[in-house]
Amino acid sequence: MTLTVSLPAADRDPEGGAVSTALATVLGARQDDPRSVPPFQLIDEDGEPTALGVSIGIDLNLAQEMHADMVLARRLDSEALALQRQGELHLWLMSWGQEAAQVGSVRAVRDSDMIFPSYREHAVALCRRIAPADIMRQWRGVSHSGWDPAESKVHINSLVLGTQTLHATGYAAGVRMDRSDDVVLTYFGDGSASQGDVNEALNWAAAGSLPVLFFCQNNQWAISTPTHTQMRTPLHVRAAGFGVTGYHVDGNDAMAVHAVTQYAAEQVRGGAGPALIEAQTYRLAGHSSSDDPKRYRTEDDLAAWLKKDPIVRLERFLRRAGVEDAHFEDLAAREEAFAATVREQCKALRGDDLAAVFDQTYAEAHPVMDREKAEFLGRRDRTVA
Amino acid sequence: MTTTYSLGAAINAGLRAAMAGDDKVVVMGEDVGTLGGVFRVTDGLVGEFGADRVVDTPLAESGIVGTAIGLALRGYRPVCEIQFDGFVYPAFDQIVSQLAKMRARSRGRLSLPVVIRIPVGGGIGAVEHHSESNEAYFAHTAGLRVVSCSNPDDAFHMIQQAIASDDPVIFYEPKRRYWDKGEVSTEPTRSLHEAAVLREGSDCTLVAHGPTVATALAAADAAREDGFSIGVVDLRSLSPLDVPTLRKVAAESHRMVVVHEASTFLGIGAEIAATVTESCFYDLEAPVLRVGAYNLPYPPAHMENDFLPDIDRVLEAVETSLNF
Ligand SMILES: Cc1ncc(C[n+]2csc(CCOP(=O)(O)OP(=O)(O)O)c2C)c(N)n1
Ligand SMILES: [Mg+2]
Numbered sequence: 001m002t003l004t005v006s007l008p009a010a011d012r013d014p015e016g017g018a019v020s021t022a023l024a025t026v027l028g029a030r031q032d033d034p035r036s037v038p039p040f041q042l043i044d045e046d047g048e049p050t051a052l053g054v055s056i057g058i059d060l061n062l063a064q065e066m067h068a069d070m071v072l073a074r075r076l077d078s079e080a081l082a083l084q085r086q087g088e089l090h091l092w093l094m095s096w097g098q099e100a101a102q103v104g105s106v107r108a109v110r111d112s113d114m115i116f117p118s119y120r121e122h123a124v125a126l127c128r129r130i131a132p133a134d135i136m137r138q139w140r141g142v143s144h145s146g147w148d149p150a151e152s153k154v155h156i157n158s159l160v161l162g163t164q165t166l167h168a169t170g171y172a173a174g175v176r177m178d179r180s181d182d183v184v185l186t187y188f189g190d191g192s193a194s195q196g197d198v199n200e201a202l203n204w205a206a207a208g209s210l211p212v213l214f215f216c217q218n219n220q221w222a223i224s225t226p227t228h229t230q231m232r233t234p235l236h237v238r239a240a241g242f243g244v245t246g247y248h249v250d251g252n253d254a255m256a257v258h259a260v261t262q263y264a265a266e267q268v269r270g271g272a273g274p275a276l277i278e279a280q281t282y283r284l285a286g287h288s289s290s291d292d293p294k295r296y297r298t299e300d301d302l303a304a305w306l307k308k309d310p311i312v313r314l315e316r317f318l319r320r321a322g323v324e325d326a327h328f329e330d331l332a333a334r335e336e337a338f339a340a341t342v343r344e345q346c347k348a349l350r351g352d353d354l355a356a357v358f359d360q361t362y363a364e365a366h367p368v369m370d371r372e373k374a375e376f377l378g379r380r381d382r383t384v385a
Numbered sequence: 386m387t388t389t390y391s392l393g394a395a396i397n398a399g400l401r402a403a404m405a406g407d408d409k410v411v412v413m414g415e416d417v418g419t420l421g422g423v424f425r426v427t428d429g430l431v432g433e434f435g436a437d438r439v440v441d442t443p444l445a446e447s448g449i450v451g452t453a454i455g456l457a458l459r460g461y462r463p464v465c466e467i468q469f470d471g472f473v474y475p476a477f478d479q480i481v482s483q484l485a486k487m488r489a490r491s492r493g494r495l496s497l498p499v500v501i502r503i504p505v506g507g508g509i510g511a512v513e514h515h516s517e518s519n520e521a522y523f524a525h526t527a528g529l530r531v532v533s534c535s536n537p538d539d540a541f542h543m544i545q546q547a548i549a550s551d552d553p554v555i556f557y558e559p560k561r562r563y564w565d566k567g568e569v570s571t572e573p574t575r576s577l578h579e580a581a582v583l584r585e586g587s588d589c590t591l592v593a594h595g596p597t598v599a600t601a602l603a604a605a606d607a608a609r610e611d612g613f614s615i616g617v618v619d620l621r622s623l624s625p626l627d628v629p630t631l632r633k634v635a636a637e638s639h640r641m642v643v644v645h646e647a648s649t650f651l652g653i654g655a656e657i658a659a660t661v662t663e664s665c666f667y668d669l670e671a672p673v674l675r676v677g678a679y680n681l682p683y684p685p686a687h688m689e690n691d692f693l694p695d696i697d698r699v700l701e702a703v704e705t706s707l708n709f
């Protein structure tokens with residue numbers, strides 16, 4: 001099994017890039033207004049730069065790279081879903097439709113900035129060069145986690161909703177005590193924003209003025225529960241009540257997400273205290289491979305959001321900007337090769353044996369582990385014999 | 386008269402009957418309305434009783450239980466759904482310090498008729514936090530009643546009895562048995578906290594609850610083929626335990642093996658072993674043995690068959706007991 005693949009984000013800037021003065025002026029002014037503001041947008045749904053896009057400017061190279069990352073992330077999703085249907089994965093949670101929110105944000109921070117994800121951030125993982133095998137491991141049922149957080153600077157997934165935001169906050173306290181200028185980025189969903197943990201984290205980070213960047217992918221749904229059942233005040237407004245700077249961005253506009261994240265990260269890095277970005281996006285698939293969204297949402301709702309597809313939008317923009325067919329053809333070939341790698345890596349995945357868990361549960365020797373491991377091995381040998 | 390239901394559908398029917406019988410009964414939880422719950426246990430209830438009584442809550446377990454307590458103080462009888470066993474812990478304080486203690490704290494003035502339904506246990510190939518057996522935490526807490534159903538008939542009646550109880554009840558539903566079908570009678574045959582002797586045995590008795598009752602029955606069948614008479618008791622109630630029944634079968638079969646999915650350390654099996662040993666020491670031919678999961682965090686799905694007690698592990702314990 002080979003783990004070296006052509007991962008997305010090969011060319012990305014490990015520093016997350018620098019904020020332009022034009023961007024700083026616009027976003028700085030918006031944050032003075034505590035009321036709900038329309039989501040920040042640089043490219044509209046037809047792929048046209050907005051007035052702000054024109055005045056601030058759009059980096060074509062970056063747009064091309066992010067487009068490629070998003071295409072590969074989406075391919076991982078469709079391959080993984082197919083693998084789930086074939087019984088190769090137990091479960092898969094698609095990030096279909098949320099690629100811009102994920103790619104745009106992760107590419108705007110530094111490689112040294114620690115990330116605390118939820119469980120749907122496959123595009124984030126890919127951008128941090130995590131191998132598809134390591135992303136799928138958990139969903140194949142062979143492990144509770146995939147990658148090594150020390151290597152990727154992405155913590156393992158948190159499935160108990162919202163818990164990771166407190167971990168990120170504590171990690172950020174450590175970052176500050178270490179006098180590092182790293183930022184800690186944590187992802188959570190609109191539904192998770194109802195958990196006490198998330199609200200404790202926001203308050204805690206604000207009270208301590210900690211370098212945390214909270215990133216909420218508001219994909220409009222928590223399984224079957226729509227956002228308006230969770231809250232009356234939009235999250236980017238709620239943030240202000242905690243003393244956390246709130247940003248509102250079109251989560252399907254990769255360039256806007258990148259710009260806002262870059263700016264917010266720079267503020268947080270500079271000691272301004274925590275910030276929260278609410279990215280408006282949409283979960284185009286069901287909650288997971290086990291969910292049937294037809295039970296609770298209309299085709300119209302879905303159709304309206306399909307029109308805002310982040311990848312289609314960016315491709316339109318790139319074509320308008322004169323990016324040649326050859327680029328898209330190259331990308332299509334890269335995508336096919338990537339898909340083959342995903343399938344191959346998935347099928348080659350094998351997990352530990354239960355015996356390993358006895359060694360992994362405690363850091364120090366524990367008599368119950370020793371005794372029960374011996375019992376387990378005895379039983380296994382008897383079965384084999 | 387009987388009807389055939391799956392276990393999940395039987396709970397659904399029980400909830401419907403309770404709601405129809407008492408308009409103070411409300412159902413609340415994540416995705417319980419339009420979706421009907423991730424296991425469809427509350428399917429159709431919102432259409433029948435409306436969104437005031439079948440509430441899709443914000444995503445917050447502490448909030449679900451905490452507000453259920455408030456509703457109960459106001460005279461309602463909330464039935465909370467916790468989506469999966471591993472997601473009950475955010476509500477731990479509300480259950481253990483608030484729900485369980487309110488009556489004693491108020492010197493008996495305030496009763497909290499709240500039911501907390503929890504799909505429990507493994508065996509469905511789920512990802513982490515979706516397969517846990519955490520009954521011992523709650524059974525350890527004075528002020529809570531804890532019950533565990535294993536079949537559709539019990540599911541139908543026990544959910545109604547739990548709702549009728551003036552005390553808080555933790556109601557466990559064996560998720561890997563949701564789709565098992567069985568006959569459901571119109572009248573309950575037992576009260577909520579009675580154990581059921583499913584099979585009499587003179588050599589040894591298996592004591593199980595929830596998802597492992599079927600395992601115990603299968604093990605008893607296998608042992609019978611080898612000429613042993615093995616009894617099976619379905620506990621049904623974990624707090625309080627039906628001690629008289631346990632004592633009786635222990636005295637009759639002289640050997641006892643407790644089977645549960647939870648880890649053995651400080652589990653229900655340990656409590657039963659102690660109780661039975663204390664009260665019928667001289668009737669026993671062997672120590673009460675426990676068969677449970679290893680004392681590990683619930684492992685990844687591909688290891689769960691090695692982790693969970695199965696028929697072989699039950700038979701291994703029966704053999705140890707018989708040879709003692
Ligand atoms: C504490 C907790 N409660 C319930 C669940 C079950 N659950 C898993 S995902 C989910 C919805 C999450 O919605 P959101 O936070 O918006 O994230 P999304 O799935 O939309 O990405 C629920 C209820 C859980 N994982 N953790
Ligand atoms: Mg959501």
